[in-house]
Amino acid sequence: MRTFDIKIPVVEARLDELTPAQRELVNEAIEATTRSYAPYSHFHVGAAIRLDNGETVSGSNQENAAYPSGTCAERTTCFYAHSRYPEARFETIAIAARGTDGELVADPISPCGACRQALLEYETLAGHDVEVMLVGRDRVFILPSVRSTLPFAFAEF
Ligand code: THU
Secondary structure (H helix, E strand, C coil): CCCCCCCCCCEEECHHHCCHHHHHHHHHHHHHHHHCECCCCCCEEEEEEEECCCCEEEEECECCCCHHHCECHHHHHHHHHHHHCCCCCEEEEEEEEECCCCCECCCCCCCCHHHHHHHHHHHHHHCCCCEEEEECCCCEEEECCCHHHCCCCCCCC
């Protein structure tokens, strides 16, 4: 028997430390929060995915009176991205959220387990790491891959 540690390298950056391309994607995710439909939680999440064909796709959480029927911003966005551009591969995803006060959350939120699993599918399709940027008002966490957010993910091989 042995014990091993799983380590995740996380870069913490201020918005002004990001590259112009990163900043642009972050802005798209923030903008997408304004298109969220969240009359029940009042929690507005936006995501933006940069594809290798140069396109960027964004989306937001869409709630429903039958609560479990709603979807998170990450799944809205990754499903739309792949249905709109099935040949394109994901490069980076940025995720932002505004709380019930309407302000960007100070600390970044992190995708739920179901969204991690959904995003992982597209990282696997891409055949390379997809950078994950979690956007807060005061700081951004940059993770190297979707896989790093979901150790022991389910995969059917
Ligand atoms: N939500 C997202 O869109 N993404 C996340 O990463 C976490 C939660 C949504 C689901 C629901 O519409 C609202 O935020 C409150 O949970």
